[in-house]
Amino acid sequence: MQGIEATVKDYILGEFLPGTAAGELTESTPLITGGILDSIATLKLVAFLEERFGIEIQAHEAGVDHLNTIGYIARLVRSKQ
Amino acid sequence: MVLSRMLRERLLSRLLVVIGAGVVVVAVALDTLLPGATPGFGRGQLLLALAGGAVMASGGVLPRLLVGARLVPSAEELRSLGRFAALAIQLGLLVLVIREFRIESPAFYKTVVPLAACGFVVHHLLPTPFRLPFFLVLSLAGIGLVFGWTNGAWLLAVGLVLVGLCHAPAPFAVRVGLVAVVGVSLALMRSGRLPAPWSAAIWPILGSMFMFRLIVYLYDLRHTREPVNVFRSLSYFFLLPNVAFPLFPVVDFATFRRTYYDEDPYRIYQRGVRWMLLGTTHLVLYRFVYQYVTLSPGDIATVGDLARYLVANFLLYLRVSGQFHMIAGLLHLFGFRLPETHRFFFLASSFSDFWRRINIYWKDFMMKVFQYPSYFQLRRLGDTTALVLSTLLVFCATWILHSYQWFWLLGSVRLAWTDVLFWSLLAVLLVANSLYEVRHGRTRTLGKRVWSTRQSAVFALRTVGTFAVICVLWSLWTSPSLTEWFVLWGGVRMNAPELLAIVAVLAAAVLATTAAVRAGAAALGPAIARQPFGRTAGLTAGVLVAFYVVGRPELSSQFGPHVREVLRDVRLTELNKRDAALLRRGYYESIVGANPLNSRLWEIYAQRPRQDLTDQERITRPTGDFLMKELPPLEGVMFFGAPFRTNRWGMRDRDYERLPPPATYRVALLGSSYTMGWGVGDGQSFEWLLEDRLNGESRGGAARYEILNFAVGDYTPLQQVMLLERKVFTFRPNTVFLVAGPAESAETIRRLALIVRLGVHVPYDFLRETVQAAGVDSATPLLEAERRLKPHETRILAWAYGRIAALSRERGITPVWMYLPMPGDATSLEEVTALTALAHGAGFRMADLSDVYAGHDLATLQVAAWDRHPNAAGHRLIADRLYAALRLEPDAFGVPLPVRAVPGDP
Numbered sequence: 013m014q015g016i017e018a019t020v021k022d023y024i025l026g027e028f029l030p031g032t033a034a035g036e037l038t039e040s041t042p043l044i045t046g047g048i049l050d051s052i053a054t055l056k057l058v059a060f061l062e063e064r065f066g067i068e069i070q071a072h073e074a075g076v077d078h079l080n081t082i083g084y085i086a087r088l089v090r091s092k093q
Numbered sequence: 094m095v096l097s098r099m100l101r102e103r104l105l106s107r108l109l110v111v112i113g114a115g116v117v118v119v120a121v122a123l124d125t126l127l128p129g130a131t132p133g134f135g136r137g138q139l140l141l142a143l144a145g146g147a148v149m150a151s152g153g154v155l156p157r158l159l160v161g162a163r164l165v166p167s168a169e170e171l172r173s174l175g176r177f178a179a180l181a182i183q184l185g186l187l188v189l190v191i192r193e194f195r196i197e198s199p200a201f202y203k204t205v206v207p208l209a210a211c212g213f214v215v216h217h218l219l220p221t222p223f224r225l226p227f228f229l230v231l232s233l234a235g236i237g238l239v240f241g242w243t244n245g246a247w248l249l250a251v252g253l254v255l256v257g258l259c260h261a262p263a264p265f266a267v268r269v270g271l272v273a274v275v276g277v278s279l280a281l282m283r284s285g286r287l288p289a290p291w292s293a294a295i296w297p298i299l300g301s302m303f304m305f306r307l308i309v310y311l312y313d314l315r316h317t318r319e320p321v322n323v324f325r326s327l328s329y330f331f332l333l334p335n336v337a338f339p340l341f342p343v344v345d346f347a348t349f350r351r352t353y354y355d356e357d358p359y360r361i362y363q364r365g366v367r368w369m370l371l372g373t374t375h376l377v378l379y380r381f382v383y384q385y386v387t388l389s390p391g392d393i394a395t396v397g398d399l400a401r402y403l404v405a406n407f408l409l410y411l412r413v414s415g416q417f418h419m420i421a422g423l424l425h426l427f428g429f430r431l432p433e434t435h436r437f438f439f440l441a442s443s444f445s446d447f448w449r450r451i452n453i454y455w456k457d458f459m460m461k462v463f464q465y466p467s468y469f470q471l472r473r474l475g476d477t478t479a480l481v482l483s484t485l486l487v488f489c490a491t492w493i494l495h496s497y498q499w500f501w502l503l504g505s506v507r508l509a510w511t512d513v514l515f516w517s518l519l520a521v522l523l524v525a526n527s528l529y530e531v532r533h534g535r536t537r538t539l540g541k542r543v544w545s546t547r548q549s550a551v552f553a554l555r556t557v558g559t560f561a562v563i564c565v566l567w568s569l570w571t572s573p574s575l576t577e578w579f580v581l582w583g584g585v586r587m588n589a590p591e592l593l594a595i596v597a598v599l600a601a602a603v604l605a606t607t608a609a610v611r612a613g614a615a616a617l618g619p620a621i622a623r624q625p626f627g628r629t630a631g632l633t634a635g636v637l638v639a640f641y642v643v644g645r646p647e648l649s650s651q652f653g654p655h656v657r658e659v660l661r662d663v664r665l666t667e668l669n670k671r672d673a674a675l676l677r678r679g680y681y682e683s684i685v686g687a688n689p690l691n692s693r694l695w696e697i698y699a700q701r702p703r704q705d706l707t708d709q710e711r712i713t714r715p716t717g718d719f720l721m722k723e724l725p726p727l728e729g730v731m732f733f734g735a736p737f738r739t740n741r742w743g744m745r746d747r748d749y750e751r752l753p754p755p756a757t758y759r760v761a762l763l764g765s766s767y768t769m770g771w772g773v774g775d776g777q778s779f780e781w782l783l784e785d786r787l788n789g790e791s792r793g794g795a796a797r798y799e800i801l802n803f804a805v806g807d808y809t810p811l812q813q814v815m816l817l818e819r820k821v822f823t824f825r826p827n828t829v830f831l832v833a834g835p836a837e838s839a840e841t842i843r844r845l846a847l848i849v850r851l852g853v854h855v856p857y858d859f860l861r862e863t864v865q866a867a868g869v870d871s872a873t874p875l876l877e878a879e880r881r882l883k884p885h886e887t888r889i890l891a892w893a894y895g896r897i898a899a900l901s902r903e904r905g906i907t908p909v910w911m912y913l914p915m916p917g918d919a920t921s922l923e924e925v926t927a928l929t930a931l932a933h934g935a936g937f938r939m940a941d942l943s944d945v946y947a948g949h950d951l952a953t954l955q956v957a958a959w960d961r962h963p964n965a966a967g968h969r970l971i972a973d974r975l976y977a978a979l980r981l982e983p984d985a986f987g988v989p990l991p992v993r994a995v996p997g998d999p
Contacts, residue, residue, distance in 0.1 A: 027534075028534075028537050029537055029538070029539060032538065032540075033267035033842075036539045036540060037539060041539065045432065046539075047537070048537050048539070050445075050535070051451060051460050051464065051465075052445075052480070052527055052530055052531060055465075055468060055476070055480065056531075056860070059476065070316075070469070071465040071466040071468070071469040071470075072312070072315075072466075073469050074459075074465050074466075074469075075347070075461060075465075076348070076351070077351065083871060
């Protein structure tokens with residue numbers, strides 16, 4: 013995994029999936045549709061991404077189209093850097 | 094050349110499969126498609142279905158023979174063919190089950206489901222680019238078939254204008270403004286302030302298609318760069334099942350677009366069939382709860398009753414979850430792999446969890462359009478403040494949008510304190526829960542979670558606790574007023590055995606949940622979704638066969654009367670006693686006692702033209718005494734589009750002299766609205782028809798017959814006592830017919846409670862003493878008064894029956910009691926038996942017409958969908974049946990019948 017992906021994965025594992033083996037969470041694991049990210053968790057993740065990568069995420073981007081997998085999240089972050 | 098041969102083979106193959114599948118579906122739905130056909134799956138239909146199957150099978154062989162290809166298909170082709178066949182079989186069974194159980198409405202089981210089943214086959218066999226246009230055509234055909242082509246064209250035209258405005262070549266804000274202007278114009282039409290050129294019946298569907306989806310669509314147009322696909326956009330609004338379901342999930346446009354065929358098609362279809370089966374199960378369970386578990390607030394006497402009321406009231410939500418499963422499942426058949434709409438919401442373990450599980454599409458809509466935008470705007474105030482404020486905003490918006498939804502469905506805004514309180518309390522609980530989760534986190538896992546006994550037990554306690562609190566909140570939401578909600582809780586008798594039973598049930602629920610959690614039930618949903626295609630298909634087909642067998646009358650006839658009654662009631666869409674009573678009261682009191690979620694009534698009211706409400710006030714005048722109202726003499730109005738005239742004595746009848754002419758046999762008819770001839774023209778009521786028939790047969794004979802109609806809408810046996818004493822006897826009848834119907838006791842009690850509440854003098858000692866003994870006076874709230882009088886209802890009814898019969902006999906008049914329901918009234922065997930025993934004990938002669946409508950399509954015998962009084966055809970049927978009863982036992986009723994003019998005349 014590349015930098016952004018690894019950072020996001022570490023955050024998700026630490027914050028929302030403590031005790032889960034790293035191998036279980038892949039770049040394509042569904043986060044929102046899979047029930048890992050609910051509304052509160054999504055907002056926490058947004059705050060983390062904005063702070064960690066120095067970007068600004070819009071309200072309409074906080075959904076399945078942009079945050080459902082680590083791959084999508086990394087693509088969103090890259091598009092804003 | 095090879096390509097051309099392959100193309101010819103594929104085209105021919107698909108053509109044969111389509112034709113064959115079409116024949117199968119027509120065979121399955123033949124009795125619903127042909128007017129007047131007997132429901133059932135006969136030998137002819139079976140042969141036709143087999144012929145269709147043979148044509149389908151030939152699609153796999155014949156084209157290959159013709160083009161000289163090898164006959165043995167590849168393993169992949171065989172697998173696809175097998176899956177397709179399995180789906181077609183399940184869908185065929187589903188059509189049968191949905192039709193057998195008359196799921197939801199004729200528009201659904203007679204039109205939408207057969208159309209979807211035929212459409213599914215064609216749709217799947219079409220090349221991918223043609224599928225979306227085909228789905229749109231199918232959806233529009235559904236609108237035309239359900240509403241007729243003129244109303245359908247209006248609906249389509251309005252929809253095209255709205256969608257067109259979303260894409261107008263103007264800045265986004267201007268487009269939103271234009272949509273709002275059209276929306277306000279439509280709202281003025283919906284409220285009756287502007288005339289609308291289409292039928293009132295299309296408003297709920299028109300509202301349902303556009304009231305929320307336009308908001309989502311505009312939001313996504315604003316924020317997406319995806320190219321517009323006109324077929325997708327129009328399909329999104331005119332979704333095929335919407336035509337049969339005014340209450341529709343708020344489908345998200347981005348999800349609708351994103352999930353279209355994003356997985357193996359056969360798995361999508363299979364999930365769709367499974368969800369439709371799940372929807373059917375929810376809806377059948379709902380009917381059982383609706384008919385057998387619910388209680389009227391007035392029936393709550395003990396803590397056990399209260400617990401049953403609260404749980405049943407919440408369980409009624411099964412109807413919404415059933416409908417939404419059905420809708421989402423049906424859309425899966427056309428490749429729309431939408432997410433689930435509900436997820437084990439009765440098993441929510443916290444208030445946040447409840448919000449995440451119940452009506453998931455609504456939660457997502459609120460998050461997307463209200464919570465996230467407001468949260469992002471408010472973040473400068475701090476994350477926690479932003480979270481709290483945005484959550485409160487979501488609940489405020491939910492409350493307002495529910496009123497907005499109610500307006501489009503019913504044409505009037507619903508503003509109730511119970512609504513405000515329900516959403517406020519839920520908001521507070523959810524905010525508290527969210528803040529807890531922010532601080533302490535929530536346990537999430539990717540795989541199967543391992544639960545310790547302690548964790549399972551805590552989880553189970555939380556689940557049962559959440560369920561109990563939601564039941565209480567739900568009762569608040571569904572109460573007509575705060576006063577009535579408080580009355581629910583007041584005066585409930587504490588009963589030790591019942592309290593113990595409740596505690597035992599709660600403990601059992603905790604233990605069962607604990608065991609289920611330990612056994613991995615939490616992962617049940619995903620586990621089912623992951624099952625191999627063949628296993629899911631086999632299981633689904635097996636359950637469908639079982640459903641079909643249980644639904645068949647051949648099986649139910651093997652059981653006793655009570656089981657037969659249950660099986661009948663879960664196969665029908667009759668109103669339960671409580672809603673039938675509310676509907677009846679709605680006729681006279683202009684009330685709409687319907688809750689958007691817990692009553693079938695709002696669907697009925699949604700179709701009612703507004704002018705009917707005012708018409709009802711014109712046919713009676715207040716008396717200010719125990720009768721409360723009466724028909725004014727010599728009144729003539731148009732009522733339900735037909736003349737409604739009264740004679741000089743204030744009877745809805747032809748003119749009669751005060752005293753009977755010589756050689757005249759006179760019958761006095763006492764009853765309420767349907768006996769009066771509500772909703773039919775002069776000369777169409779059953780008493781009028783019967784009188785004409787008797788006199789026609791007696792022509793040239795010695796006797797004449799006069800049936801005097803003293804019936805007045807909303808009269809109960811208590812009013813009949815007064816009417817009899819004050820008016821009826823002065824006309825010197827030979828026989829008095831008292832017409833009784835369902836809910837006779839409950840309506841009598843309610844009327845008495847209302848009279849006392851209004852401070853009207855009760856002129857009978859027995860009634861005054863009973864009211865006093867029940868602790869009821871004019872200060873007692875109506876619901877509480879009904880509850881207190883309920884233990885006395887049998888005595889009160891027995892008193893009224895006894896007095897009517899005794900007063901009649903004293904004057905040499907034969908008293909006859911006749912049980913006659915309205916078409917569509919839920920007739921309970923138990924109730925008829927009890928009423929019959931009371932009337933018999935009072936000394937009446939008896940006539941039971943409870944089966945008068947048996948074997949007829951009830952919809953064809955009612956004044957309208959929103960008014961279950963018998964129409965002209967219904968009255969003809971009653972007149973014929975009553976005549977046959979009189980002929981069968983001429984002496985029993987004391988009516989000497991004329992000798993038949995034509996021997997053998999029935």
